[in-house]
Each structure stands twice: as C-alpha cells, then as structure tokens.
Amino acid sequence: MPNPTAAMLVIGDEILSGRTRDTNSYHLAGELTRVGIDLAEIRVVPDDHEVIVDALDSLRSAYTHVFTSGGIGPTHDDITADAVAAAFGVGIDVRDDAREVLEAALARRGRTVTADQLRMARIPDGATLIINDLSGAPGFTVGNVHVMAGVPSIFVAMVATVLPTLETGAPRLSREVRFEVGEGRIATPLRELAEEMTAVTIGSYPFRDGEVHGTNIVVRGTDPVMVDEAVARLEAIRTAIGTAST
Amino acid sequence: MPNPTAAMLVIGDEILSGRTRDTNSYHLAGELTRVGIDLAEIRVVPDDHEVIVDALDSLRSAYTHVFTSGGIGPTHDDITADAVAAAFGVGIDVRDDAREVLEAALARRGRTVTADQLRMARIPDGATLIINDLSGAPGFTVGNVHVMAGVPSIFVAMVATVLPTLETGAPRLSREVRFEVGEGRIATPLRELAEEMTAVTIGSYPFRDGEVHGTNIVVRGTDPVMVDEAVARLEAIRTAIGTAST
Incomplete structure (x- = not known):
C-alpha cells in the first residue's frame, strides 16, 4: 500500500x-x-x-x-x-x-x-x-x-x-554515497541504474569541498533490501571510475 | 500602480x-x-x-x-x-x-x-x-x-x-517596533491602527528573550510617510502601555 x-x-x-x-x-x-x-x-x-x-x-x-x-x-x-x-x-x-x-x-x-x-x-x-x-x-x-x-x-x-x-506508512530509508567527481562524469551509469531499479529513487546532488567538485548520490526507498542493493551498485560504479582514472 | x-x-x-x-x-x-x-x-x-x-x-x-x-x-x-x-x-x-x-x-x-x-x-x-x-x-x-x-x-x-x-516597483519599506509585552496586551490598539491605516500592513510577531514574552511589530508599506506615521503611532501606544503599567 x-x-x-x-x-x-x-x-x-x-x-x-x-x-x-x-x-x-x-x-x-x-x-x-x-x-x-x-x-x-x-x-x-x-x-x-x-x-x-x-x-x-x-x-x-x-x-x-x-x-x-x-x-x-x-x-x-x-x-x-x-x-x-x-x-x-x-x-x-x-x-x-x-x-x-x-x-x-x-x-x-x-x-x-x-x-x-x-x-x-x-x-x-x-x-x-x-x-x-x-x-x-x-x-x-x-x-x-x-x-x-x-x-x-x-x-x-x-x-x-x-x-x-496518525496512520503512518513505511519509513522512507535514505542512504548516501559520496563521489569525488562531478555529476557529469557519472550521469550515464546513474541514469542506467535509476532506470533499472525503479523500487528506489536516486537523487544526485553536486557539492564543492575546497578544490573537490563532488557529487552525493542519495538512494531513497521503503524496502531495505532494494536500498542496500542500490548502494552496493553505486559503490561498484565508484570503484570502476576510480580504476578507470588511475 | x-x-x-x-x-x-x-x-x-x-x-x-x-x-x-x-x-x-x-x-x-x-x-x-x-x-x-x-x-x-x-x-x-x-x-x-x-x-x-x-x-x-x-x-x-x-x-x-x-x-x-x-x-x-x-x-x-x-x-x-x-x-x-x-x-x-x-x-x-x-x-x-x-x-x-x-x-x-x-x-x-x-x-x-x-x-x-x-x-x-x-x-x-x-x-x-x-x-x-x-x-x-x-x-x-x-x-x-x-x-x-x-x-x-x-x-x-x-x-x-x-x-x-526586470521592471520593478516601489521598494517595500519595513520598520520594526519592539514591545516588551505579549501580543494579547496590545492586540486591541494594534487592530484599531491596522483598520485605520490601510496604506500599510502591520504584522505582529511574538518572541521570547529570556524571561521576557515580547512582541515585534512590523510595519510594511511603499509610502515612507505612511510607514513613519504608523511607527510614530506604535511608539505612542508603547508609551501609553508603559505609563499604564507603572
């Protein structure tokens, strides 16, 4: 419901x-x-x-x-x-x-x-x-x-x-994965992940921390299994980017 | 306009x-x-x-x-x-x-x-x-x-x-008069003033400052003469309350 x-x-x-x-x-x-x-x-x-x-x-x-x-x-x-x-x-x-x-x-x-x-x-x-x-x-x-x-x-x-x-629902879980690259460099894998995992929403929030142009990715959803899965997928994307840039 | x-x-x-x-x-x-x-x-x-x-x-x-x-x-x-x-x-x-x-x-x-x-x-x-x-x-x-x-x-x-x-209008002036009494004690003169002076709006904002339950009254309007007049009237109300309570 x-x-x-x-x-x-x-x-x-x-x-x-x-x-x-x-x-x-x-x-x-x-x-x-x-x-x-x-x-x-x-x-x-x-x-x-x-x-x-x-x-x-x-x-x-x-x-x-x-x-x-x-x-x-x-x-x-x-x-x-x-x-x-x-x-x-x-x-x-x-x-x-x-x-x-x-x-x-x-x-x-x-x-x-x-x-x-x-x-x-x-x-x-x-x-x-x-x-x-x-x-x-x-x-x-x-x-x-x-x-x-x-x-x-x-x-x-x-x-x-x-x-x-009040009658309440399923608490909306929220987890954050920090990328030390700008949004433009992760937009494609993010879009693919968002299209695949429709049980969660994936928000992208750029930040500046000194010289770093980074991006916080926030996964929200009510199903803890799906939220965990999305976080694991994001961490894999982060690893792949790190490997690619070295 | x-x-x-x-x-x-x-x-x-x-x-x-x-x-x-x-x-x-x-x-x-x-x-x-x-x-x-x-x-x-x-x-x-x-x-x-x-x-x-x-x-x-x-x-x-x-x-x-x-x-x-x-x-x-x-x-x-x-x-x-x-x-x-x-x-x-x-x-x-x-x-x-x-x-x-x-x-x-x-x-x-x-x-x-x-x-x-x-x-x-x-x-x-x-x-x-x-x-x-x-x-x-x-x-x-x-x-x-x-x-x-x-x-x-x-x-x-x-x-x-x-x-x-952009085309702009008349800047909205704002002036504040601080009362060291709660809203309930000045509501009547405030209402009368607001009804009389329709060229300004008069907002009432309670505050607590330590033991003091006070009220900030904000006068807003585009006509500086009317705003000044309202502030003068508020200061007179404040004086009258001060006199009454001593």
Whole structure:
C-alpha cells in the first residue's frame, strides 16, 4: 500500500517578505520521512483570507494530510482559524475546553485572559485540540487539516503531539554515497541504474569541498533490501571510475 | 500602480524529504522586497514532470514572474528544462550559445564536455540565457519564467544577473517596533491602527528573550510617510502601555 501523503501550508507575510526564515517546513519534512508519510508539497501564502481558503481547499483534496503553521495568535493578522472554518464550511467560536487550557496556562504566569487572548480559544466546530506544553493556545485538527503555531518551538511541540495519532506508512530509508567527481562524469551509469531499479529513487546532488567538485548520490526507498542493493551498485560504479582514472 | 508580483517554485525531492534545507526562497524573498517585486507564493514540488508542468502553468498565469530553483544539472533527476519547454509548448535542444558557455567554463578546468554534461546546454526554444560566473551551466528565461540552479551560490549569482533586467516597483519599506509585552496586551490598539491605516500592513510577531514574552511589530508599506506615521503611532501606544503599567 502506498504511504499516506501530506502537504505543508506555511501562512505568513513575514516569510514572503524575507523577514523570517521558515524553519518549520524543514522540521516537518524530516519528521514525516521518519514515520512514513510522504511530504508531496510545501506552499507559503500571505495573511490573506481568500488565498488561505483556496490553498486549504486545493491541498486537502489532493493529499491525505495538510499541516499548517502560523496565524493562530491573538492579533488582527491571525486569521488562520477563520480561514479553516470557512474552508470546511463550519462555524467558529470560543470553545470551553480551549478556554480552560488557555486560562490555566496564563494562571501559571499570574495572569488572567484578556478579550484579545480569548481569540486564541476560537476553534472551528468539530475540531480536536492539539495541546502542547509550551503555549496555552492550542492548535487543532479539522478533518485532515492540522493547524499549528508559527513559533518554531511551539510548532515542534505540536507536531510531536499530532504525529503519533496518525496512520503512518513505511519509513522512507535514505542512504548516501559520496563521489569525488562531478555529476557529469557519472550521469550515464546513474541514469542506467535509476532506470533499472525503479523500487528506489536516486537523487544526485553536486557539492564543492575546497578544490573537490563532488557529487552525493542519495538512494531513497521503503524496502531495505532494494536500498542496500542500490548502494552496493553505486559503490561498484565508484570503484570502476576510480580504476578507470588511475 | 501596484507592484509586479512573483512566485518562487522550488523543485527537488531533497527538500521534501528533509535532506536539504531550502535557503534559496529566503534569499529571493529579501532581494524581491528590496527591488519592489511582491513575492506572493512559494511552492516546493518533487522531481516529477507532470507536477512541475502543472505548477508552472498555475503560477505563470497568476503572477508577473515565476522564479524556479533546482533540476538543471546533467543527471537523470534534472528534469526542469524539459518541464518548462512542455509548459510553454515549445521545443528543446542543445543550443550553440549555451554549449559555448559550457565548453569555455570546462576548458578553464582543463576538461572537455561529456555527452551528459551537454544536457545542461539543452535550452527551450526562444529562451534567453542567464549567464553566471560560478557555473558553466546557464539558467534561462522563457516568457515570465526564470529558471535557475538549486546550488545556493549559483542561485544567488543567477538572481543577481536576472533582477536588474526586470521592471520593478516601489521598494517595500519595513520598520520594526519592539514591545516588551505579549501580543494579547496590545492586540486591541494594534487592530484599531491596522483598520485605520490601510496604506500599510502591520504584522505582529511574538518572541521570547529570556524571561521576557515580547512582541515585534512590523510595519510594511511603499509610502515612507505612511510607514513613519504608523511607527510614530506604535511608539505612542508603547508609551501609553508603559505609563499604564507603572
């Protein structure tokens, strides 16, 4: 059975303006690969209601899961929860369980909840909360959309809460073989190997290390036997090149 | 007149698997903001011909410019040039001027061009080359799509070649005001200011600095007078909060 698929939707003007570097996608990509969910697309969109709704509609119908980051705080530019409610055509309001989580977190810092902070307890109807230890503002899941914070430490905590609740697939194994020659000198045997071994994917990534123009070849697949076989074949290619050039 | 818009299309399995951190989007975002082209979307897609063609079609009709990174090397997983040709419905073949650039660059390293390396001189019909000093393999522009390398240093060099050739808009100014209180305590005056001053956008970004839960407020706009005015209003809000809390 093929692995479940996923998209990441990053919401925030600050990424598109170059103010902030998105680190959440990279974290999610690694975690999903580890558990066997195939991340198939990442999209970054601005703080714009219609654009967010359109992106949610397009991604949630195309993939098993959609993970979002950003836009769930208490200020006017936090519009993700409303966009998710609109995309699913459900209502949204302050929910008692979310309010209790928020009140408890603020009480630990000696504060009460302001009217603005209460916006963070607005949850689309039918959602499941994503509780985390770092922030009193919960994320939530509606259908196949998992809505999480943009602040990286809180995003990480929320991913750790959500992932164990999902059906996962076969972890995608990845092994790397380093060639100290440029891509152009190994492209032909690589292409032949990739055409023959369709159970794995073979990626070619050039690098420079001082004077060396080299290439890292990455084998990915879910079947350990096939991945090992591909690595052995690559090592044989490397030996043949080394012999040829001496 | 509104600024030109742009999308970034990052092509590569290595980003989606979490092997490689995409740094090209962040670089492009900063450069576009500086010259007054509004980056409206970033999309990351895998090394899959149909997916790349679909993304190109959707993005090039929605935005003034599309910038791509990745997939223009000599190996079997470098399929961007063919996807661009397919998206525009034009032919693609080795082109003499691209071959000359490639041969000259390899000659400087004492090498001749292999059949595989010659793949990097395959250019869609009607394209303009994007020459760079770091790599002999040129990028190219077809219509409103600018096709560049994935290797960050080469991507940076290609962006530096392309941007001066484009019509640009009003640079988007950005100024930041730091509040040493959480978002929840300033959300109301912020919302009122954002509703009143529609010539700027006001973003709110929480941070933690040791024990301080603070908020950076970012004002963005193209009119320096309005940006200054918004910053002055934010500083007045900050003073009022400081007075209220003493």
